[in-house]
Amino acid sequence: MGSVPDPGELTELAQPSFEEFQRQSSLMNSCTLLWQELSDHFTSLEQNLMKKSEALKQMIESLDTQTQTSLESLKRREVTIDQSVEIVAGKVGKRARAALESLEKARDGGSNGDDSGEVDDDEGLLTALKSLCLKMDARGFWSFVTARKKELENLRSQIPAALGDCVDPAMLVLDAISEVFPVDKRASGEKVSNDFGWACVVILESLTPVMVDPVIGKSRLLVTPSVKEKAKEIAETWKKSLEERGRIENVKTPDVHTFLLHLVTFGIVKREDLPLYRKLVVGSAWRKQMPKLAVSVGLGDQMPDMIGELISRGQQLDAVHFAYEVGLVDKFPPVPLLKAYLRDAKKTTASTMEDSSNTSRPTHLARKEQSALRAVLKCIEEYKLEQDFPPENLKKRLDQLERTKTEKRKPAAVPANKRTRASYNGPMPPAKAGRITNAYVSSFPFIRSPSHSPQYASPAAYQSPPTTVYSNRSPPYPYSPELIPASYQGSPIGYPAYNGYCTGPVPAPAPPVYHPHYHQQHHQHTHHQQAYY
Numbered sequence: 001m002g003s004v005p006d007p008g009e010l011t012e013l014a015q016p017s018f019e020e021f022q023r024q025s026s027l028m029n030s031c032t033l034l035w036q037e038l039s040d041h042f043t044s045l046e047q048n049l050m051k052k053s054e055a056l057k058q059m060i061e062s063l064d065t066q067t068q069t070s071l072e073s074l075k076r077r078e079v080t081i082d083q084s085v086e087i088v089a090g091k092v093g094k095r096a097r098a099a100l101e102s103l104e105k106a107r108d109g110g111s112n113g114d115d116s117g118e119v120d121d122d123e124g125l126l127t128a129l130k131s132l133c134l135k136m137d138a139r140g141f142w143s144f145v146t147a148r149k150k151e152l153e154n155l156r157s158q159i160p161a162a163l164g165d166c167v168d169p170a171m172l173v174l175d176a177i178s179e180v181f182p183v184d185k186r187a188s189g190e191k192v193s194n195d196f197g198w199a200c201v202v203i204l205e206s207l208t209p210v211m212v213d214p215v216i217g218k219s220r221l222l223v224t225p226s227v228k229e230k231a232k233e234i235a236e237t238w239k240k241s242l243e244e245r246g247r248i249e250n251v252k253t254p255d256v257h258t259f260l261l262h263l264v265t266f267g268i269v270k271r272e273d274l275p276l277y278r279k280l281v282v283g284s285a286w287r288k289q290m291p292k293l294a295v296s297v298g299l300g301d302q303m304p305d306m307i308g309e310l311i312s313r314g315q316q317l318d319a320v321h322f323a324y325e326v327g328l329v330d331k332f333p334p335v336p337l338l339k340a341y342l343r344d345a346k347k348t349t350a351s352t353m354e355d356s357s358n359t360s361r362p363t364h365l366a367r368k369e370q371s372a373l374r375a376v377l378k379c380i381e382e383y384k385l386e387q388d389f390p391p392e393n394l395k396k397r398l399d400q401l402e403r404t405k406t407e408k409r410k411p412a413a414v415p416a417n418k419r420t421r422a423s424y425n426g427p428m429p430p431a432k433a434g435r436i437t438n439a440y441v442s443s444f445p446f447i448r449s450p451s452h453s454p455q456y457a458s459p460a461a462y463q464s465p466p467t468t469v470y471s472n473r474s475p476p477y478p479y480s481p482e483l484i485p486a487s488y489q490g491s492p493i494g495y496p497a498y499n500g501y502c503t504g505p506v507p508a509p510a511p512p513v514y515h516p517h518y519h520q521q522h523h524q525h526t527h528h529q530q531a532y533y
Contacts, residue, residue: 073219080215087214088222095167099134122154129162136167138175145176146199159206166210170227170266173207174234181258182238197254204261211265221267231266235259239276248276253284257293264296274298278306285310285318291325300326307332316341317375324383335389338376342394345372366401373398 125148132141148155163169177200179185186194213220223231238259245251260280263269269277274297281294299306303326310319316337323332349369373394380391 084213084215095165099167125154126158129158130165133162133166136172138172142176142179146196155202160209163210169207169210173203182234183241197258200258204265208265223266228266232268235268248279253287256280256284257287260293260297269297282309285315291322314344342376370401
C-alpha cells in the first residue's frame with residue numbers, strides 16, 4: 001500500500017513555467033494586432049463605401065443637371081426653329097434683292113464689274129468682296145482673296161461681313177475652295193509655286209460666324225441638307241485621295257488644317273473616323289490651331305494619350321499647348337516639358353556638329369537653337385510661367401547666339417597695303433601692274449622678256465628717273481650708285497614706266513647689257529620662280 005501524504009507536510013505546488021507565460025503573452029499580442037488590423041480594414045471599407053456613395057450621388061446630380069440642361073436646350077432649339085428660320089429667310093430675301101440690284105446696275109453700266117483691281121483701304125476691300133458675294137461669283141471671289149496674301153489680317157476681318165450679304169454663303173465657299181480642295185485641280189507647276197492652303201483656312205474660318213444660329217448662337221449651325229451632303233462628299237473625296245498624296249505621313253499641314261476645319265464648319269464629324277483624325281492631329285501638332293480642332297472633332301477624351309505620344313516623339317512644346325487647351329497642366333507640368341525640349345534641341349545640335357558626315361553649317365545649327373529658344377520664350381510669356389521658369393538665362397543665350405552670328409557676317413579686316421613705301425613719292429601702283437608689265441619670265445636665261453626688248457615698247461613709254469633705278473617685277477626704288485658693283489653700274493636696266501609714276505626726260509632706250517654674273521643670278525632666280533608657281 002502506498003504511503004499517504006501527511007497533511008501537515010508542505011507539498012510543492014505546480015506553477016506555470018516562464019515559457020508558458022511568454023507564449024500566452026505573444027498570443028494576446030497577436031490577437032490584439034489582428035483585431036486592430038480587422039478594425040482598420042472595416043473602417044477603411046466603410047470610408048471607401050461612403051466616398052463611392054458620395055461620388056455616385058454627385059455623378060447622379062451632375063447627370064440630372066446635364067439632362068435637365070439638354071432638355072432645356074432641346075426645347076429651346078425646338079421653340080426657336082421657327083424664329084431662326086424666319087430671321088434667316090428675311091436675310092436671304094434681303095440679300096437676294098441686293099444681288100438683283102447689283103446685277104441690274106452692272107447691266108446698266110453702273111458698275112464696270114472689275115472687282116479684281118487694286119483697293120486702297122479697308123472700305124474698298126469690303127466693297128469689292130461684297131460685290132463678288134452678291135453676285136455669287138465663286139471663281140472671282142477665290143482669285144480676289146488669293147491675290148492678297150499680304151493683306152491677310154484685313155481679309156480675316158472683312159470676309160465675314162462680305163459673306164453676310166451673300167445669298168448662300170456656304171455654297172459660295174464650297175465652290176470657291178473647290179479649286180484646290182479636296183483635290184488640287186491646277187497644273188503641276190502652279191501647285192509648286194503657289195500653296196493656297198492658307199486661303200482655304202481663312203475662308204472657312206470666316207464662314208463659321210455667318211452660319212451661326214441667330215437665336216441660340218454657336219450651338220447650332222444653319223447648314224441646309226443639300227450643303228451638308230455636298231460637304232460630306234467633299235470630305236470622302238479628300239480621304240480617298242490620301243493614298244495618292246503619299247499616305248497620312250506625307251500630307252501637308254495646310255491640307256490637314258483645311259480638312260479638319262471643313263468637318264467642324266459643316267458639322268460632319270464621324271465617330272468612326274476618330275482614329276484618322278487623331279493621326280492627322282498628331283502629325284500636324286505644331287500648328288497653332290490644332291489643339292482646338294482636336295477638341296472640336298471629338299478627341300477630347302483621347303487628349304491624355306495624345307499628349308503622352310507627343311512627349312515620346314520629342315514634341316514637348318506641342319504637348320504643353322495641348323495640355324493647356326484641355327486643362328491637363330497638373331498631369332503634364334509645363335516647366336519640365338519645356339526644359340526637356342531645350343535639352344533635346346541642344347543635344348541634337350551638338351550631335352549634328354560632331355557628326356563628320358553631316359554637311360550642315362554651324363550657322364544653320366545655331367539658327368535651330370535660336371528657334372527653340374524663341375519658341376520657349378514665347379510659351380513662357382503666353383502662359384505666364386516667369387516665376388516657375390525665369391527667362392533671363394534663355395535671353396542671355398539667345399543674345400550670345402545673335403552676337404556670334406553678327407560677328408561672323410562682318411567682313412574680314414583687310415591688311416594694309418604692304419607695297420606702300422615712304423621713300424617713294426606718290427602712291428604705289430596696283431599689285432598686278434608689275435605682273436602685267438613684266439609678267440613673262442622665260443625658262444631660258446639668255447632669252448630676254450618682251451618687256452626687255454626695244455621692239456615691244458615705244459620710246460615714249462620709257463622714262464628715266466633722276467637716279468639710277470633697278471626693278472624686277474616690283475616698283476622702282478631709288479638707291480645710291482656707289483652701292484652697286486662695278487659690273488652693274490655700266491649698264492642699268494630700263495623698264496617701262498608704271499602709268500606715269502616715274503617722271504623725267506625720255507631718252508632713247510638702250511638695249512640692256514647682261515654681265516655673265518647677272519646671267520647666272522637670273523637663271524637661278526628663274527628656276528626659283530618656276531618651283532614656286
